[in-house]
Structure formats: structure tokens, C-alpha cells
Amino acid sequence: MHAYHELVGADQVHGSLYGDPGVFAEEMRQIFTRGWVFVGHESEVAEPGQWVTRRIGREPMILVRDRSEALNVLANRCSHRGTALCWEHRGRDSSFQCTYHAWNFGLDGALRAVPYPAGFEKDHAELGLDRAGQVESYRGFVFANLDGSAGPLSGHLGVGGTDMIDRLCDLSPSDSITLGPNWLGHAVGSNWKMWPESDNDGYHLNWVHASMVSSAPDTYYQETVLGGETGNQSLAVDWGEGHVELDFRPSYRRELAWLGASRDKVPGYCAALEQARGVEAAGRLLWDGPPHGLIFPNLFLGELNIAIIEPVAPDRMVQWHTAVQLEGVDESFNRRLLRQSEAAMGPGAFIVPDDAVTAERMQLAMSGLGVHDAGVRRGWVDMSRGLGREERRADGRRAALISDETTNRGFWRQYRTVMAR
């Protein structure tokens, strides 16, 4: 194990953490095997037999709803000789059958039948699929912990994770969201940690996204994150547990700014939300909008997008995303969210590709660093911006100006805790 306390400081981290293969392997164990990880949304597997494939760290998994409606997170790996059981992104089956020797598994992972059974002396009960040690949902968001040691999900989500998911789901008149019809994958030649950072960096927009700002100037980013160091009231927030947020709420100057709309553009939605929450609460929700933050380590709530940060290799990752869809609203409203998602997220969009090329440039620049360089003052990454003006608020949040690196420090503080445990 590397000395993570020495490689992650209060206001700097060492560049070798982005590219060292040994660090990557230890992250897969310390963060993705021992901790809670976002896996998917219940609406993706609404019916028994529906499944989707995911990775937890590098381990291929299947999220599936079984006949008793329970959610299972199973290894996508036959317990006989290790063949993948599913090779498409999603499907619906009554069981999983291996194509090698036709071992057949129930939707709960239990081994049901093998051909020529007389040659096997082991009990079938010993030969079920490997599975995540813990699976829990919160308001439709499904999390798993591979080794079963992480304690209850509520402890991981804490105040911040719970609050951000609540604020998103409360925007739906039905109390829960669904996801867009498909996920898009964005393959980036960077370490995965550039994405918890960049997705929640309130400092970079004027430069990384200069072309978007000048070619599409009428977005709500103008009032929430642009306009100079003190030009808005937005906050960079560290909720603890590695959950961080760019809190735009104090900057919005009108209702529905986050939707680029007004009440007369989406009257059906506003009426449905008032019906569900009451006029006053609905008014507040319409003003505040959805969160923009990270639930450690791999779930990005990007306003009305959901993204999964998937590590692939020390210098490769995929950011998967889809749009949030609301229940109990008319189709045109959800179509609007799909179009907004296409504009913002993914390899062809107006925003995130410029984050991707920036992350790749970071990877390029730090590729030569080893952990031994840390001791000779080479290759440190500065993350000190705004450290001296962070405030601990009454609600427990650590907060500073939107352009301060409080969010990035919050991610790395949790990183150090879990990597050094």
C-alpha cells in the first residue's frame, strides 16, 4: 500500500495518483470493493427478469430484478468456468444460461441446473453466482457494496447524498424519477478521478467552456457560475463523505432558470407539481431546481442528467450518462430534458467534450510521474483555492465561493480516508 496520507494533502495531491497502475489497483479494492458504489436505477429493471450490465470497479456485474421483485447485483461470470453470462448492455430473461456448458442460474443467482449432473459432488447451493455483499436503494437509486463490509447505505449517503437525491426526486410530481431510454458512453483517455473533479469544478467554466459561453450565451451558467469571482452567490460545497456540490440555488434570479424555461412554457408540469406538493413547496422547488453534485465515488447528478464514472485503466475511463425523466408530466416536458442532455453531455455535446480533452491533457502531462517524485517536490497538483475562506455552516456543510476548490478538496479528503484505511 502506498502512503496515501503523504500523497494527499489538505491543499495538494500528488500527480502520480492519476496514473500509477498500483494506485489504480488499490483504488479498485479500497474504494470500489470495500465501499458503496452506485449501480443503477430501479426503473431500469422495473419488471422481473429485466437486467442491465454494469461494472463495479473493474468487475462485470448484472443488476437484475428477480421473480420476487427483489434486486440482485450478481457477478456476470458463470460459477463453473468463468464465462460471461450477459454480453449486451441490457435484456430480459427468465434465467441466465451459460453458453459454454449450459449451467443455468435463476434471476437470484442460484444455480438451478447443470447438464450431466452425476459427475458433480458439490451441492448446488455452493455454486451460485458471486454477488454483491450489500444492495440497497434510496428513492430508486441502487447502490451495492461488493464485499459487504460497508455498513448501511444511509451511513454512506449521509446528509449530503440524501439531500441531493431528495432534491432531484422531489422535482417529480410522482416522487421518483425515471431514466432516459438509453445511456451514452463517453470514452476518455484520462484517469477516472479527473471526473469527480471536473464535473464539480466551479472555477474552469470561463476558460474550458469559453467556446460554449460565446456561442450559446443565454444559458443559466451565466448567472450561476460565470461573471467573475464575486459575480454570483453560488457555493462550492463539501458535504462530507466525499459528496460535493456546486450549489447554484443562491444565484437563480427566477423560477425555472435551470430549465431555461418559465411557467408559461411548461404549465402542465407546474400544475402537476403544485398538485403533488402544494403551491408553496412547489414554488420553492421550481426556483431551486435539481442539484449539481457528486455522490462518492461514481455517481454524478448533473442537474437533469445522471452520470456514472467508470474506471477502465489508470489512463482510461468512461463517463456514462442519461437524462432524468419525470413521471406524471407530459411527453413534451421529458423530450425537452432529452434535448438538454444531448446539448450538454457526451462525446458530441457542446460542453463535456472540452472537459474530456482537458482531462486528457492532464493525463498527458502527469504520465511520467511516480510516487517517489512526491518526496522531491515534483509533480504536485495545487488545490488550495479558497481554502482560507471556507466556512463550516450550521447545516454541517463546508462552503466557499463557487470558484473555490472546496468540492475537489472534499473528494480528496474522502479519498485519503478510504485509501489509507
Add this chain to the structure above:
Amino acid sequence: MSGGPTQQVGEAERREIEAFVFHEARLADTSQYGEWEALVTEDMHYWVPAGPALGDPAAGLSYINDNRARLATRIRQLQTGKRHSQTPASPMCRAVTNVEARRAGDGSGGDGGDGGDGGGDEYVVTATQVVYELAVQSTARLQLWPGRVTYRLRRVDGMLRMAAKTVELVTASEPQPNLTFLL
């Protein structure tokens, strides 16, 4: 491409269509954004779906799903000179082959959804395309973009113009690297 006798194109038309397609490919290869944009109609749809180009593009999430206004923003953004993911522009060359053309009019144009009858002045053209792209902005990797292209071409004031371009990538179901050049 099969089609009734009324959908067949003559040799002169075929040559004109191919010349248009190759010209469009060259402008895209060389990132001549303004010249490329001058080829499109006011109802242009530029579509790179995340799978086969089936059904209504509005119903799903696509890599690119630009109506004319959004395409204008895309071009404007590239022309700022600050579109980092294409600064500098990727060196590219593309092979466009297997070009087949017919007159529109049977509603089976590749740009799902509109199904409009373009009458005698509109063509549906399909081709196979492989773009070789070097990501000089960062990774310096050579990236290959094989796919099937469907164009809807329309004669406007005597000149062919592009009313739709759909690119069905062979790799569409898998994660894509940055795709901010003109495919």
C-alpha cells in the same frame, strides 16, 4: 438500392450526386466549417444515433441530434477558435464508398421520422464511410469512425443541398471518444 422506375436516377444525376457527396466529405475532412454549412438546407437534420437509425430521433438520446438551429450553434462554437476538443482541428481523411442514390418519394428516407415525399427534387443517398481521425488535441491516437451514411439531398435553386445527414456508426452501441468534428 432497389426502387421503382420512377425512383431511379440517370447517369448525369448520379455523377452530380457523387460529386456533391465527395465535396461535402472534403469540406468535413478539412474542417472548413462555413463552406460546409453553406451546403445545408434550412431544415437540415444532422444525426448520429447511439444505435441503428430506427424510429423517431426525438424519442431517444443520440450522440448528435442537431436541428438547423443547433447545428448553427455547433458551427459557431467550432469557429470561435476556443473549442478545445477541436483546437487544433483533427487531421482527417475519409473514404466514402458504396454510394447509391435514388429519388425520394417512397417515404423510406434514412432520416427516420419525417418520411416526407420530396417529389422529383429530392434524393436519398446512402454510402459507406470510414473516417481516419488523429486526436492531436490530446491523446494523439488514430481513431477510426466506420459507419453507414444516409443523406437526403434536395435541389434548391438548381443546386444540390443537404437536408439531412445520418451517420450510423458501426461502434454506436459502445462508448465514443470526443466527436466534435464534422462526421
